[in-house]
Amino acid sequence: TMPFLSIRGVQLYYEDTGGPGEPIVFSHGLLWNSHLYSQQIEALRGRYRCIAYDHRGQGRSAAPPGKAIDLRTVYEDAVAFIQALGLAPCHFVGLSQGGFVGLRVAARHPELLRSLTLLDTCASSESLWNLSRYWLLTATTHWLGLRPVVDRLMSIYFGPTFMKDPARAAEREELRRQLLQNPRDVWRAMQGVITRRGVTEELSRITTPTLILVGEEDVVTRPETAETLHTRIQGSRLVRLPHVGHMSNLEQPELVNRAIHRFLSGLTPSRHEALALDTRVAVSAP
Template identity: 25%
Template sequence: MPNISAPHGPIEYAVEGEGLPLVLICGLGSQMIRWSPEFRQTLVGHGFQVIRFDNRDTGLSRNYADGPTPDLKAVFRLLRSGGTPDLAYRLTDLADDAVLLLDHLGVQRAHILGVSMGGFIAQHLAARHPERVDTLTLVMTSTGNPALPPPSAEAQAFMAKKGGDEAGDEAGAGDLVEQAIANALVICSPAYPPDPARLRARAAAEIERAHLPSGYVRQRAAILADGDRSAMVKGIRAPTLVIHGTADPLIPHQGGEELAALIPGAQLRLIEGMGHEIPEALAAGIAAAVAELAKRPEAAG
């Protein structure tokens, strides 16, 4: 896969298909290979040129493993006291990375699809660079409003364990795969149980390609520092679709409902029984919804 040489380091990316540019933005700790081939090809079939990339500190893009790993509790305390943590990057930097990629590809405007943390990044992209965004699809994401319902106790426990130390660096590949499967099962869709073989193959491929536990922690620190985007999203003018599962244990569906209420003209699609993932059974329907949004007259830029 190709990469571009950004000022901060390489950005690994891939492009498939021809047609309307559509940028896929990954979530916390996720590599661009997390987007399933079936989902990508369905989008290509809808007439999109699918552009995906590794965020910083994931996959083969620039990582900061040679720098310090933030203490998340210390970052939280500093933010609560009104301080500004010294971090490797902010979510706004990751949004600007997407623009650098569009510039490199000669793409003036694109449709944007962000999931989870990728939805946070997509919000910044639409707010900071409105002239580059034709439509915005936000899946299983939120404004970061601290008044929203928190993750489930089980989801909080797995997040704390995953970001609590660097033990994963010494674990064997087999153990890492089992950990990844266990994590996926915490946030999966109860109405659409995942295929264990697919989960195992995906986890093994991601660990073989790149494994950077400290990158996960740095991304979490950037999320903490980003705070509440409620005021910012009110200024988004791109046609927006918010998709959220009613069974999401990590970002409860109230987060999606608030987003749709705050972004002018946004549409909301709640999916019964969907958790914090895009299940294989729902991928085609979500791709069709993205295509439908792109066909709206106001989506022409």
């Protein structure tokens, strides 16, 4: 089945593995969709209920016609999505744009989250230099679609190690094809992401256990920005991945899966699990 959820006037597409495990919500990066996390979901679905959704105006999720889709709207969608499916408190995994969403949920709705995993993301707004470059990509996409800019995007998104590996040529071709499947209309999501406001001053409010992963070769959200997150989010854990660019979960899925698995396994049991443990202890006591 292809489930859609009606959220704030829009049909959001999502995939849900079901099962009794604690829920993990996966929030994708700009120009991708819920499929971005297929390798993480494959690795984690045995122990967790994995739910991946498409942001409005991306993937199979619709968007009302018109102007840019600002990040506040995408963040509010995530809150409504978690509430509508009754997933709170859930684990939240966000890459890049998905991480922008996760940071806002953690800072403003801590009750919804049990943990936060941030992949290649940051809390700041775009620098003027990036803004000018990204405006050009967005305008080109608006008028001509992604084809004229797809190779530029590939070189921004993926690290040189991945881009130059002859053994991964077929993989690169497939990912390029996936990017080209975005409709021209995706410029609205692009514009919303590049014009977002920063949330650095909100990071001190985050109390959710947080794992931060960043590729050493990431040129979109550089390792320094991950260091800032780590410094400002109390008790967070930072893992830098060598030879990895912005799309860390696609470039090194095993490393990323291992890091997420280790992080989630190390969390203190939820109240639900703790109660179950208590009753077992009580029963077995002499």
